[in-house]
Amino acid sequence: MTRLAFLSPHETDAVPVSPLRDVEPRAFTDVSALGKLEVRGGVPAGAIPVGPERALVVLDGDVRATRDRLRDEGYRVYDVTAALAGLEVEGERLMRRLTELDLDALPTVGAIARGTPAVIERLDGERFRLFVPQELARYVAEVVNDVAEGLNA
Amino acid sequence: MRLEPQAGERIDRSSPLTFTLDGREVTGFAGDTIGSALYAAGTRIFSRSFKYHRPRGLLCCSGHCPNCMMTVDGVPNVRVCTEPLREGARVRGQNVRGSLERDWLSVVDRFGGPFTPVGFYYRTMIRPRRAWPLYEKVLRNIAGLGRISPTGAHRRYDTEHRTVDVLVIGGGGAGRRAAAEAAKTGAEVLLVDEGHAFRGRGYEVLAPARALAVYEGGLVPVDAGSVLHRIRARRIVVAAGTLDQPLVFPGNDLVGVMLPGAVRRLVDEWAVRPGTRAVVVGDTGVAEQLRRAGVEVAAAVARANGLRAHGRGGRLRTVELDGRRIACDLLVASGARQPAYSLLAQAGARIDYEPRSGVFVPSALPPGVEVVGGAAGSERQQPVPAAYDGGGDKCFVCVCEDVTVKDLKRAVAEGFDSIELAKRYTTVTMGPCQGKLCHLASVRVLARETATPEALIGATTARPPWAPVELGLLAGRHLEPAKRSPLHRRHEDAGAEMMWTGQWRRPHSYGDPAGEVRAVHEHLGVIDVSTLGKIVVEGADAAALLERLYPNRFADLRIGRVRYGVLTTDGGRIFDDGTIARLAEDLYYVTTTSTGSEGVAEWFEWWNAIWGYDAEIVHVTGGVAAVNLAGPQARTALARLTDADVSKEAFRYLDAKEIRVAGIPCLALRIGFVGELGYELHCAASLAEPLWDALVRAGARPFGLEPQRVLRLEKAHVIVGQDTDSESNLLSAGMPWIVKADKEDFVGKWALPHAQVRERLVGFTAEVLPPEGAQVVRDGRIAGRVTSARSSERVGGAIGLAWIEPGYAEEGSTIQIRANGELHDAQVTLAPFYDPEGVLLRS
Numbered sequence: 001m002t003r004l005a006f007l008s009p010h011e012t013d014a015v016p017v018s019p020l021r022d023v024e025p026r027a028f029t030d031v032s033a034l035g036k037l038e039v040r041g042g043v044p045a046g047a048i049p050v051g052p053e054r055a056l057v058v059l060d061g062d063v064r065a066t067r068d069r070l071r072d073e074g075y076r077v078y079d080v081t082a083a084l085a086g087l088e089v090e091g092e093r094l095m096r097r098l099t100e101l102d103l104d105a106l107p108t109v110g111a112i113a114r115g116t117p118a119v120i121e122r123l124d125g126e127r128f129r130l131f132v133p134q135e136l137a138r139y140v141a142e143v144v145n146d147v148a149e150g151l152n153a
Numbered sequence: 154m155r156l157e158p159q160a161g162e163r164i165d166r167s168s169p170l171t172f173t174l175d176g177r178e179v180t181g182f183a184g185d186t187i188g189s190a191l192y193a194a195g196t197r198i199f200s201r202s203f204k205y206h207r208p209r210g211l212l213c214c215s216g217h218c219p220n221c222m223m224t225v226d227g228v229p230n231v232r233v234c235t236e237p238l239r240e241g242a243r244v245r246g247q248n249v250r251g252s253l254e255r256d257w258l259s260v261v262d263r264f265g266g267p268f269t270p271v272g273f274y275y276r277t278m279i280r281p282r283r284a285w286p287l288y289e290k291v292l293r294n295i296a297g298l299g300r301i302s303p304t305g306a307h308r309r310y311d312t313e314h315r316t317v318d319v320l321v322i323g324g325g326g327a328g329r330r331a332a333a334e335a336a337k338t339g340a341e342v343l344l345v346d347e348g349h350a351f352r353g354r355g356y357e358v359l360a361p362a363r364a365l366a367v368y369e370g371g372l373v374p375v376d377a378g379s380v381l382h383r384i385r386a387r388r389i390v391v392a393a394g395t396l397d398q399p400l401v402f403p404g405n406d407l408v409g410v411m412l413p414g415a416v417r418r419l420v421d422e423w424a425v426r427p428g429t430r431a432v433v434v435g436d437t438g439v440a441e442q443l444r445r446a447g448v449e450v451a452a453a454v455a456r457a458n459g460l461r462a463h464g465r466g467g468r469l470r471t472v473e474l475d476g477r478r479i480a481c482d483l484l485v486a487s488g489a490r491q492p493a494y495s496l497l498a499q500a501g502a503r504i505d506y507e508p509r510s511g512v513f514v515p516s517a518l519p520p521g522v523e524v525v526g527g528a529a530g531s532e533r534q535q536p537v538p539a540a541y542d543g544g545g546d547k548c549f550v551c552v553c554e555d556v557t558v559k560d561l562k563r564a565v566a567e568g569f570d571s572i573e574l575a576k577r578y579t580t581v582t583m584g585p586c587q588g589k590l591c592h593l594a595s596v597r598v599l600a601r602e603t604a605t606p607e608a609l610i611g612a613t614t615a616r617p618p619w620a621p622v623e624l625g626l627l628a629g630r631h632l633e634p635a636k637r638s639p640l641h642r643r644h645e646d647a648g649a650e651m652m653w654t655g656q657w658r659r660p661h662s663y664g665d666p667a668g669e670v671r672a673v674h675e676h677l678g679v680i681d682v683s684t685l686g687k688i689v690v691e692g693a694d695a696a697a698l699l700e701r702l703y704p705n706r707f708a709d710l711r712i713g714r715v716r717y718g719v720l721t722t723d724g725g726r727i728f729d730d731g732t733i734a735r736l737a738e739d740l741y742y743v744t745t746t747s748t749g750s751e752g753v754a755e756w757f758e759w760w761n762a763i764w765g766y767d768a769e770i771v772h773v774t775g776g777v778a779a780v781n782l783a784g785p786q787a788r789t790a791l792a793r794l795t796d797a798d799v800s801k802e803a804f805r806y807l808d809a810k811e812i813r814v815a816g817i818p819c820l821a822l823r824i825g826f827v828g829e830l831g832y833e834l835h836c837a838a839s840l841a842e843p844l845w846d847a848l849v850r851a852g853a854r855p856f857g858l859e860p861q862r863v864l865r866l867e868k869a870h871v872i873v874g875q876d877t878d879s880e881s882n883l884l885s886a887g888m889p890w891i892v893k894a895d896k897e898d899f900v901g902k903w904a905l906p907h908a909q910v911r912e913r914l915v916g917f918t919a920e921v922l923p924p925e926g927a928q929v930v931r932d933g934r935i936a937g938r939v940t941s942a943r944s945s946e947r948v949g950g951a952i953g954l955a956w957i958e959p960g961y962a963e964e965g966s967t968i969q970i971r972a973n974g975e976l977h978d979a980q981v982t983l984a985p986f987y988d989p990e991g992v993l994l995r996s
Contacts, residue, residue, distance in 0.1 A: 083776025
């Protein structure tokens with residue numbers, strides 16, 4: 001097995017389970033299956049900076065190949081696919097009810113839904129992507145659904 | 154009674170709405186407020202005053218004063234003068250015993266004077282002391298404003314965050330001009346106004362909404378009814394205007410005494426005639442408007458030399474103006490127009506009294522904060538007398554708290570002659586209006602009574618909120634962050650009773666804790682320990698870093714081996730524990746307690762940054778699931794699920810191996826918190842379910858936290874935070890073997906020579922199960938406390954851990970523990986209760 005294989009869901013044929021499986025996706029799309037790599041030692045092109053010399057690489061492809069490439073480039077790389085749940089949501093107002101972060105300064109790392117740490121990026125137009133610790137994913141998803149309900153009330 | 158349609162009126166006469174006041178049906182129109190509809194229907198008494206229960210009617214009609222506070226649909230203290238009318242609303246008078254018209258507590262007004270002077274609650278009803286419970290009951294019942302229904306339905310409140318370039322507070326002429334100008338520069342501008350919504354020119358309008366405060370960093374919370382907007386602005390423009398100040402004269406609270414703004418709104422917005430015969434003092438401009446509305450104006454003067462109002466049943470009947478006695482049912486009386494400076498003061502502006510105009514004005518604004526319009530205080534006006542008192546009816550400075558000129562005089566006479574002290578003693582300015590209508594008057598009266606210039610007395614501190622706000626709005630939604638293990642669904646499906654441990658939801662048990670304990674001892678159990686903190690430490694200096702963080706050694710830990718470690722603070726106090734596995738020369742895997750993971754990860758990062766080591770700290774707690782497979786059959790079960798050699802010889806106690814279990818890559822640690830042969834299996838969180846399912850299929854019975862606590866106690870394994878506290882050190886906790894004092898340095902080494910053993914942590918057995926926290930008693934003195942206790946079938950009786958004085962920490966010595974009010978004998982045990990040699994763990 002490769003180094004730290006037990007962190008990764010990409011080293012087996014077993015089917016991973018989304019941490020959002022038990023929440024009805026009324027106001028979000030579950031993108032937890034996207035590959036996520038935490039990179040140390042710099043910010044590779046296209047990655048989201050998450051701290052000094054730290055970045056998150058999000059990819060919809062061969063995670064192991066990307067990991068190996070980044071390691072070859074001299075970064076320390078950790079597969080955090082299983083650690084972070086991903087939610088795609090739509091609407092600036094919904095985001096404004098989730099976080100006090102400046103939506104004109106994305107991507108960024110900050111708190112959503114009362115203190116849950118998150119990586120937030122803006123896709124196109126009013127679409128946003130949130131990555132949150134998987135253990136808080138169900139809570140965050142329930143908050144997202146609830147906020148959407150409040151906006152539609 | 155409604156007037157002919159007025160230009161710009163807000164009511165829709167084609168759309169009547171019906172509601173009730175104290176059960177009686179009332180009709181108004183769409184566009185009315187509850188207050189305007191009630192007034193149009195003839196209601197004059199809207200509330201009873203706070204202390205004297207005097208009848209009170211509309212005064213400001215702007216949502217500032219307390220006079221129209223009523224209970225609407227169960228929500229107390231709604232200012233009905235600004236609350237939009239809705240069909241079916243149930244409106245009730247509040248602070249009333251009886252009815253608004255006849256409130257028997259108004260006896261306090263007539264006869265209560267001698268018994269209820271200012272500050273009476275500090276000095277009356279004190280003797281006889283034994284009567285206090287009765288006094289308290291009566292006072293408690295009478296005090297307060299409104300009643301909250303404990304069973305009432307919760308309204309929905311949301312919170313919304315905004316960042317804008319410019320925030321304009323106030324939508325009058327000056328505010329709108331400032332907003333339009335700022336918008337022209339291309340800035341994102343938001344204007345907040347208490348009044349009706351309107352379309353902004355190039356800027357956004359949030360109305361009706363009320364700015365509650367200005368906090369540091371330009372944060373302005375805005376109450377928009379059911380949504381609290383938390384707005385951060387780079388520039389704040391305050392255009393809050395001025396506040397008409399009531400005049401202070403005898404009878405100034407009678408029903409029928411109004412401020413000019415109230416009269417204007419009643420006529421202009423809701424086409425309601427405010428009275429039949431009026432006297433105007435102050436703002437004479439309002440006289441013409443009254444005449445147009447068909448009100449006879451008996452007198453209108455800009456300034457009175459003497460003023461007194463008389464009434465009957467709390468309602469205005471006559472006014473004595475400069476010696477003339479005039480019959481009337483409406484007195485429009487106003488003094489200064491006080492700039493609404495509170496938000497500016499909160500932002501840090503200076504507030505000074507301006508003697509030429511008789512009002513407080515703001516200056517020295519902090520960066521990023523501006524003021525325009527009336528709030529700036531540039532309006533020219535003549536000061537009015539501080540009060541027209543001297544005999545007659547009560548002369549109110551503060552209608553919210555029923556504070557009179559006499560009360561202030563008395564406070565001064567008693568020595569409370571500074572405004573901040575007088576405020577606290579009399580509660581003037583501390584009521585629902587928060588000083589909007591009484592702060593100026595109270596300072597002026599105090600100045601007069603102490604013969605001190607107002608400028609020296611100064612303003613009281615302006616604190617948020619600027620306007621009353623529902624607590625529900627501040628609280629927002631009832632959503633509690635909960636951390637769930639990736640196996641949460643499996644626990645629910647298995648019927649687990651879930652419990653909170655910190656932020657985590659964890660299975661207490663699956664319904665049969667004793668049976669679950671037996672399963673682990675006799676066969677095979679599996680527990681979800683995904684909540685354990687997990688940290689990867691990688692880098693050339695990983696070993697050096699851990700060597701300095703822990704009191705024990707990790708540089709000599711062989712690859713593939715595990716060692717127990719305890720973290721101590723700089724002061725040598727225990728703050729976390731866990732296991733450390735070495736996976737490669739430069740790679741360690743650290744586990745921490747469940748509640749300590751974030752603190753430990755930060756601790757590692759902090760020291761790593763200070764020491765400048767080449768080591769990455771990767772906090773992987775949530776991303777990695779962990780289960781503990783434990784019991785005599787653990788090896789056989791594991792062997793069936795893996796190709797790896799897990800024989801006793803190949804996978805020894807305290808070995809760490811990366812193996813596949815049911816095809817899933819796992820880090821397997823052969824350790825045992827629960828005392829039986831066991832393996833802790835760590836895998837990617839999203840693969841936890843297939844791993845768990847495979848283990849359960851292999852015969853493992855899920856066990857919860859409660860059985861785990863029994864099992865670990867049988868082994869006398871310590872839970873940091875439960876059995877230790879912020880004073881515990883390694884010596885007193887019985888773990889001196891962990892400390893490698895010959896190491897050059899580690900966190901807490903400095904404190905070692907100073908470590909004291911005031912208590913020792915020991916095990917005990919007892920016949921009666923004591924509660925955790927119970928006292929340990931020896932020779933009639935408190936000699937310690939119980940930290941953990943459980944009944945153990947295996948040991949046969951109650952077992953536990955306790956801190957006791959070192960002198961009693963001897964194998965077999967007898968101590969006493971207080972349980973259920975009685976003392977019970979217990980025997981001290983220094984070794985684990987179960988398998989003291991650890992034979993099973995190593996088997």
